Amino acid sequence: MQFFDSHCHFDFPEFDADRAAIWQKARDYQVNALMMPGVYPAQWERLVAMTLATPGFYFSLGIHPCWIYQVDVSQPALVNYAVQIENLLALMPVAEQHRFVAIGECGLDKTIELPLAQQQEIFTWHIQLANQWRKPLIVHSLKTHNELISLCKKNKPQFGGVVHAFSGSYETAMQLIDLGFYLGVGGTITYERAQKTRATFARVPCEAIVLETDGPDMPLCGQQGQRNDPYNIARVAQVLAELRGESVESLAIQLWKNSGKLFQLPQETVLA
Secondary structure (H helix, E strand, O other): OOEEEOOOOOOOHHHOOOHHHHHHHHHHOOEEEEEEOOOOHHHHHHHHHHHHOOOOEEEEEOOOHHHHHHOOOOHHHHHHHHHHHHHHHHHOOHHHHHHEEEEEEEEEEOOOOOOHHHHHHHHHHHHHHHHHHOOOEEEEEEOOHHHHHHHHHHOOOOOOEEEOOOOOOHHHHHHHHHOOEEEEEOHHHHOOOOHHHHHHHHHOOHHHEEEOOOOOOOOOOOOOOOOOOHHHHHHHHHHHHHHHOOOHHHHHHHHHHHHHHHOOOOHHHHHO
16 A cells, blocks of 8 residues: 655644654655645745655645735735746756646635635635646635635636545535545544544545645544644545445555546656
């Protein structure tokens, strides 16, 4: 078996003290690939450098809704951010440019004070950027699935994406899948009280699921208050297999393929 952590903030300071040891432990748990999402422009350069330094690492670039208030999001600034992405990619060796796999993390969040209208404007910019770069989107959606679906019907992400940490009904899940999104599943399903999310992931097509930790956040049941490490993917996969009544071995094969397809990676590239 092998696992792809499709969403882990492994570049965050919480991992600075023992990052190499944690990645080795993750490899021991068959976590052979990991994608680190960009959340704000000042982070991007370090994110790219860290990715290039480690085989199996991939990255995306974007502005998370919770970081919007920290940056200039005027139209001239957005133009400059697009240029910054171009410049970062231009500095990468051609053989490594496949490591840039998506635009985001971006999206909508009703739990923050930033007006939803402004969040929607920035999210639309991300969609345009993703379509320009021919990349999928990494989407954060908290209490905004209806708004997300409506916006994406008007401004379609042409290369799909993933709604990470999805927690919602089966009906909502299928609407997102119909729009070309995968659903990211993580530690939430390890909590028995998360009945709706567990029921959804028991039913949705396996071909539309990818694994994630969202480390260092979203700890698993029994690990509340602790850092969430990428090796926890193995436990998420086991719980998902139990919910679906499938073997974890066969499920892992499909989920690995899903990540490669989402991020447009040839199997030989992912396996390298």
